[in-house]
Amino acid sequence: MDILGLKDKNIVVMGVANERSIAWGIAKRLMEVGANVIFTYRKERSKGKIEKVLADYSEYKTAVVECDVNSDDSIAKAFEEIGSSFGTIDGIVHSVAFANGDDLKNRFVETSRDGYAFAQDTSAYSLIAVANAAKPYLTEGASIVTMSYLGAERVLDGYNVMGVAKAALEASMRYLAADLGKEGIRVNAISAGAIRTLAAKGVPSFNQILHKIEETSPLKRNTNQEEVADMTIVMLSALSRGVTGETIYVDSGYNIMG
Numbered sequence: 001m002d003i004l005g006l007k008d009k010n011i012v013v014m015g016v017a018n019e020r021s022i023a024w025g026i027a028k029r030l031m032e033v034g035a036n037v038i039f040t041y042r043k044e045r046s047k048g049k050i051e052k053v054l055a056d057y058s059e060y061k062t063a064v065v066e067c068d069v070n071s072d073d074s075i076a077k078a079f080e081e082i083g084s085s086f087g088t089i090d091g092i093v094h095s096v097a098f099a100n101g102d103d104l105k106n107r108f109v110e111t112s113r114d115g116y117a118f119a120q121d122t123s124a125y126s127l128i129a130v131a132n133a134a135k136p137y138l139t140e141g142a143s144i145v146t147m148s149y150l151g152a153e154r155v156l157d158g159y160n161v162m163g164v165a166k167a168a169l170e171a172s173m174r175y176l177a178a179d180l181g182k183e184g185i186r187v188n189a190i191s192a193g194a195i196r197t198l199a200a201k202g203v204p205s206f207n208q209i210l211h212k213i214e215e216t217s218p219l220k221r222n223t224n225q226e227e228v229a230d231m232t233i234v235m236l237s238a239l240s241r242g243v244t245g246e247t248i249y250v251d252s253g254y255n256i257m258g
């Protein structure tokens with residue numbers, strides 16, 4: 001019995017830069033459960049990496065499409081291409097974020113106007129723009145999942161402007177859930193624990209964060225790509241059909257601690 005209901009479903013996965021990406025863990029699991037995965041990338045370099053790792057998955061139906069979330073034209077072009085090749089979209093994984101290095105390293109009070117706008121545009125507004133471009137193709141029962149972090153709610157050293165962007169991302173997720181619910185479309189966020197990826201390299205205090213989670217989280221360990229992938233699969237699947245507008249923590253329980 002296909003309790004997930006993801007077999008032959010078309011899922012767009014945004015944000016695979018390399019094999020360490022959270023989105024790559026999700027894409028692998030999606031292929032394993034029989035979904036068709038449409039990868040989007042920003043840089044040519046990522047496209048090459050995706051195509052290289054996909055060589056081992058040639059039996060699966062996949063596609064690789066350019067999409068720079070800072071550009072409305074690029075988003076529109078990507079979803080028109082996906083719509084015309086696949087007809088419908090049953091799910092989207094939005095696993096994309098970026099901020100200028102200086103805005104993470106400097107004191108928060110020194111955040112520049114441009115840096116603030118850029119982090120918001122890339123990491124929060126992009127969810128709204130993507131949902132809107134995908135809307136003509138989204139099926140009833142479609143599910144959108146975005147990746148957030150505890151820095152949305154708490155002040156975490158070195159997370160700065162990205163914490164503010166994640167707060168906006170989670171609020172945008174809730175407004176989208178309220179708006180798209182009437183079309184049977186669900187929108188949720190996963191608040192993942194700290195995982196060593198390319199994006200994580202930009203957070204100056206990352207090693208200390210990993211250490212602190214190991215010491216103080218209820219499970220006394222860090223979470224990993226597979227655990228985040230599994231919960232994302234649940235949130236994309238029919239198992240979570242009654243859930244929308246939620247932030248789900250996959251962080252060894254770290255967020256509950258004082």
Ligand code: NAD
Nearest residue numbers: 015016017021022042068069096097147194195197198199
């Ligand atoms: P990653 O660097 O592998 O992924 C980030 C992706 O964002 C990359 O593929 C990059 O190409 C893409 N991206 C950036 N700007 C873009 C643009 N303009 N257009 C299109 N794509 C763009 O790192 P990751 O850790 O897998 O990050 C994925 C998501 O998970 C991010 O939203 C991140 O904030 C979130 N997250 C990460 C952690 C962690 O500890 N790694 C924890 C919680 C949440």
